[in-house]
Amino acid sequence: MIAIRKGLQRQDMTNDIGMPTPHVIAHQVDDEDTICFSNRDYDEFAVTNSSLNVASAAVLNRSLWDFIVDVPTRELYREILKRVRDGSLIRIDFRCDSPTWRRLMQMEIASGDNQTVEFRVRTKEQTGRPYQSLLDNEAARSDEFLERAVGSNRSKFPITGWRGRQPS
Numbered sequence: 123m124i125a126i127r128k129g130l131q132r133q134d135m136t137n138d139i140g141m142p143t144p145h146v147i148a149h150q151v152d153d154e155d156t157i158c159f160s161n162r163d164y165d166e167f168a169v170t171n172s173s174l175n176v177a178s179a180a181v182l183n184r185s186l187w188d189f190i191v192d193v194p195t196r197e198l199y200r201e202i203l204k205r206v207r208d209g210s211l212i213r214i215d216f217r218c219d220s221p222t223w224r225r226l227m228q229m230e231i232a233s234g235d236n237q238t239v240e241f242r243v244r245t246k247e248q249t250g251r252p253y254q255s256l257l258d259n260e261a262a263r264s265d266e267f268l269e270r271a272v273g274s275n276r277s278k279f280p281i282t283g284w285r286g287r288q289p290s
Contacts, residue, residue: 146242147164148160148242149161150238150239151203153237155203157185165177172260173259203231203239207233211230212231212232213230214231215227221257222250223250223251225247225248226246228244230243
C-alpha cells in the first residue's frame, strides 16, 4: 500500500510501459467526506477542460456528495470510501474524454491520516481525435429533445421531423 500524506503536491508516477506521467490530479476528503484538498494539477486539468465549475475554488469545503447526484453512483462511492477507510487500496480505470482527446485514466483511492481519503488520477493513455462538439462544455446547446418512438427505429429531429424505418 502506498502512503498518502496531507498536502500532496505533484509526484511523478509511471505508466504501464514505465514512462513518467508528469501530472497526478489529486484531491482529498476528510472524515466527513468534505473536500479538503486539491493540488495544482487538479486545477490545471479543470481549466484545460473548460470545467471551472469543479475547480478548487468551487469544490473546496463542500461535500463530495454535492457532486455525485445519482443514487447508484453514490452507493458505489459510499462502499469504496468504507473499504478504503478499512484499509483497502482501490484502483479504477475509466474513460475521461474531451472534445479532442480520448483518454483512459486511472483513479487510485487510498486512506490517509484521521480517516481522510485521497483520490489520485493519472492518464494512462491519450489519443487525439477530430473535434466532438458533444463533449465541449462551451458548445452552444439547444433546449430541444430528441424524441424516439418506442418499438420502432424512428426518431423525431427538431428541424426535419420524423425519420427512420417503419417497424415491420
